[in-house]
Amino acid sequence: MAQRHLDPTNTTAAPADAVAGYLRERATEFLRALRTHRETGGGTASGAEESTDAALALRRSARRISGTLHTFRPLLDADWSESLRPELAWLSGTLGREHAYAARLDRLVTALNRLSGATPFPAQGTAQGTPSKPVAGSRATGAARPGAPAPGAAAPHAHPAPDRGNLTVGAAKAGALLDRQLTLARTRAHSAALQALGSSRFHAVADSVAVLASEVPLTPTATAADLGPLAAAAHDRLRDAVTGLPLHTAGRPYNAEALIHGLSPDTAPHPQDAPWHQVRLLLRLHRYALEVLHPEAVPVDVRLLAAGEALNRHRDASEAASAAAAAARTPRIAPATAYALGVLHADQRHEVEASRFAFQQCWQKEAVSTP
Amino acid sequence: MAQRHLDPTNTTAAPADAVAGYLRERATEFLRALRTHRETGGGTASGAEESTDAALALRRSARRISGTLHTFRPLLDADWSESLRPELAWLSGTLGREHAYAARLDRLVTALNRLSGATPFPAQGTAQGTPSKPVAGSRATGAARPGAPAPGAAAPHAHPAPDRGNLTVGAAKAGALLDRQLTLARTRAHSAALQALGSSRFHAVADSVAVLASEVPLTPTATAADLGPLAAAAHDRLRDAVTGLPLHTAGRPYNAEALIHGLSPDTAPHPQDAPWHQVRLLLRLHRYALEVLHPEAVPVDVRLLAAGEALNRHRDASEAASAAAAAARTPRIAPATAYALGVLHADQRHEVEASRFAFQQCWQKEAVSTP
Numbered sequence: 001m002a003q004r005h006l007d008p009t010n011t012t013a014a015p016a017d018a019v020a021g022y023l024r025e026r027a028t029e030f031l032r033a034l035r036t037h038r039e040t041g042g043g044t045a046s047g048a049e050e051s052t053d054a055a056l057a058l059r060r061s062a063r064r065i066s067g068t069l070h071t072f073r074p075l076l077d078a079d080w081s082e083s084l085r086p087e088l089a090w091l092s093g094t095l096g097r098e099h100a101y102a103a104r105l106d107r108l109v110t111a112l113n114r115l116s117g118a119t120p121f122p123a124q125g126t127a128q129g130t131p132s133k134p135v136a137g138s139r140a141t142g143a144a145r146p147g148a149p150a151p152g153a154a155a156p157h158a159h160p161a162p163d164r165g166n167l168t169v170g171a172a173k174a175g176a177l178l179d180r181q182l183t184l185a186r187t188r189a190h191s192a193a194l195q196a197l198g199s200s201r202f203h204a205v206a207d208s209v210a211v212l213a214s215e216v217p218l219t220p221t222a223t224a225a226d227l228g229p230l231a232a233a234a235h236d237r238l239r240d241a242v243t244g245l246p247l248h249t250a251g252r253p254y255n256a257e258a259l260i261h262g263l264s265p266d267t268a269p270h271p272q273d274a275p276w277h278q279v280r281l282l283l284r285l286h287r288y289a290l291e292v293l294h295p296e297a298v299p300v301d302v303r304l305l306a307a308g309e310a311l312n313r314h315r316d317a318s319e320a321a322s323a324a325a326a327a328a329r330t331p332r333i334a335p336a337t338a339y340a341l342g343v344l345h346a347d348q349r350h351e352v353e354a355s356r357f358a359f360q361q362c363w364q365k366e367a368v369s370t371p
Numbered sequence: 372m373a374q375r376h377l378d379p380t381n382t383t384a385a386p387a388d389a390v391a392g393y394l395r396e397r398a399t400e401f402l403r404a405l406r407t408h409r410e411t412g413g414g415t416a417s418g419a420e421e422s423t424d425a426a427l428a429l430r431r432s433a434r435r436i437s438g439t440l441h442t443f444r445p446l447l448d449a450d451w452s453e454s455l456r457p458e459l460a461w462l463s464g465t466l467g468r469e470h471a472y473a474a475r476l477d478r479l480v481t482a483l484n485r486l487s488g489a490t491p492f493p494a495q496g497t498a499q500g501t502p503s504k505p506v507a508g509s510r511a512t513g514a515a516r517p518g519a520p521a522p523g524a525a526a527p528h529a530h531p532a533p534d535r536g537n538l539t540v541g542a543a544k545a546g547a548l549l550d551r552q553l554t555l556a557r558t559r560a561h562s563a564a565l566q567a568l569g570s571s572r573f574h575a576v577a578d579s580v581a582v583l584a585s586e587v588p589l590t591p592t593a594t595a596a597d598l599g600p601l602a603a604a605a606h607d608r609l610r611d612a613v614t615g616l617p618l619h620t621a622g623r624p625y626n627a628e629a630l631i632h633g634l635s636p637d638t639a640p641h642p643q644d645a646p647w648h649q650v651r652l653l654l655r656l657h658r659y660a661l662e663v664l665h666p667e668a669v670p671v672d673v674r675l676l677a678a679g680e681a682l683n684r685h686r687d688a689s690e691a692a693s694a695a696a697a698a699a700r701t702p703r704i705a706p707a708t709a710y711a712l713g714v715l716h717a718d719q720r721h722e723v724e725a726s727r728f729a730f731q732q733c734w735q736k737e738a739v740s741t742p
Binding site: 112114115116117168170171253254256259260261262263264328333334335336337338339340341342343344345346347350351353354357 | 627705
């Protein structure tokens with residue numbers, strides 16, 4: 001894990017072995033996380049944090065298995081891998097939602113505090129409130145790592161109650177409204193995740209992953225296959241998608257693009273965000289492919305990680321902006337609440353723009369150095 | 372007016388003559404503008420545009436005279452110039468207000484259209500709606516040059532009625548509210564300006580300026596004085612004030628500083644804007660001093676003008692943001708209106724931040740090239 005640079009002299013003797021080995025490792029991690037999750041009680045108060053970590057680990061493995069099945073598709077039994085992928089996507093989506101709502105609330109409350117001139121809300125020691133630098137506090141790295149309370153458990157949100165003493169009435173009410181709405185969504189997501197993990201659908205996924213841990217279903221021709229072109233194709237898909245992004249605009253600071261249509265009648269999600277979200281997914285696939293090819297070079301190039309962080313921040317800010325806009329459509333709210341939500345929405349759209357700028361800056365450097 | 376670069380070989384033989392000559396020219400312009408203003412009826416419908424232009428020309432001359440009296444104070448009869456300066460400030464403040472309200476409304480309606488994804492509102496052919504580049508559309512250069520309707524005249528605002536077809540209800544209502552409030556303020560400012568121009572206070576100012584046009588009251592030692600140190604002192608005051616600005620932060624795009632306290636209980640104006648406003652004034656004084664010293668090099672260095680434009684845009688956006696916040700405090704507005712005003716406020720604060728960035732970029736270059 002310590003090596004940060006790719007070693008071009010490292011060649012894999014039997015290419016398919018690299019894929020099979022990578023999948024076996026991820027499958028083993030998956031099963032280990034599942035065991036931990038069950039042992040920690042699936043989210044009861046005692047083992048809440050371990051349980052949440054286990055759920056995130058499950059999701060992490062599921063995403064890597066799914067991505068690898070996709071990128072190295074020709075090496076693997078087609079029927080088997082085509083049936084497993086949507087199930088892994090369902091699982092990782094279901095497992096990620098609770099965490100996403102918690103992180104979104106955290107991001108919005110932090111922003112409300114910043115906008116009110118209050119001391120930045122200490123989100124468990126991270127600096128998520130500083131929008132100008134890509135921080136490690138994106139959803140994936142868990143700036144806001146809430147416990148996983150059982151529905152109806154004592155702690156509806158794991159972060160300390162925000163200090164609303166310095167907030168205006170509007171900001172305080174906006175914070176309370178968002179807290180209510182996103183905590184409710186999070187509690188539901190938590191229930192849905194627990195339900196999913198007890199379902200027969202999940203057990204079928206777990207069985208498939210167990211197979212993967214012992215024997216990866218390769219095609220007969222897999223051992224003679226060359227991984228390079230498949231990984232290169234993943235990189236090409238990323239590069240092509242990036243080419244389609246408005247990077248020239250994104251590279252001009254304060255281009256004010258992200259807030260265009262900020263008051264348009266079209267509801268969220270913002271259509272202009274979609275290509276960036278797509279690049280985020282393709283960047284992840286590219287990164288996983290590099291992990292398969294260069295297991296000794298994990299984590300990969302820090303600039304690739306920084307580009308990914310920028311896109312995570314883009315996604316988080318985009319969704320937070322939508323949540324603020326959605327909260328403003330709550331019937332019978334006070335004008336001061338609506339005003340604060342408007343400021344908050346625009347603030348998060350600026351974050352969207354800032355993230356695009358950050359990505360553009362990373363990518364410029366990346367374009368030179370990516371192998 | 373065509374020369375853009377300072378000519379270091381041009382030396383003024385008798386320094387005080389340069390000041391006296393400059394003041395005489397400005398005073399003559401002042402009297403000419405006053406005559407035009409009276410001939411065009413002081414703002415009746417027939418001569419509205421000429422009348423507005425004349426009022427702006429009056430203001431332009433008044434500001435230059437006042438600035439010159441300040442910078443080259445030791446050359447001029449102290450009692451006389453100390454009594455004239457506040458009167459000129461009063462006049463230029465009174466004359467500028469109507470135009471400022473009109474420009475503010477134009478800026479806010481343009482922003483509402485942009486935020487609603489509507490075609491940018493064509494403000495008489497300029498691109499004021501494009502916030503990423505310093506445009507010529509700041510208040511001083513008259514992107515929104517409204518007519519000067521008499522109170523109760525047919526045209527309450529000279530720009531064509533904005534197309535609200537594409538706006539959401541909230542944006543449309545916010546636009547209507549701002550239109551009502553700023554048009555009222557503008558009409559009052561117009562009346563106040565007309566009243567001022569008919570007052571005995573104004574006639575006393577005009578008399579003083581008439582004296583200036585024929586004979587500038589220099590001190591006995593003025594002819595032996597050196598203008599250089601006085602102009603240099605004006606430049607030093609500017610440089611010192613710029614040193615006090617948070618330029619390092621301003622130079623990092625998306626630093627999110629301008630929106631800090633955006634929801635704070637303190638009302639507008641934003642205290643963080645004050646040092647920038649101060650630099651704007653000092654930059655203008657520096658520019659006028661250069662005009663005195665180098666009359667052949669007017670307009671001065673384009674980068675100095677660009678820095679000034681950035682600060683004008685800063686001031687305009689700051690005041691527009693305050694106007695949006697103030698409108699949101701109107702009792703009994705709909706939540707959708709308040710939400711739109713919140714987005715608008717944040718958008719204009721973002722413009723404030725963008726203007727600081729633009730100034731920082733100009734200044735970096737300027738620091739190298741200023742004589």
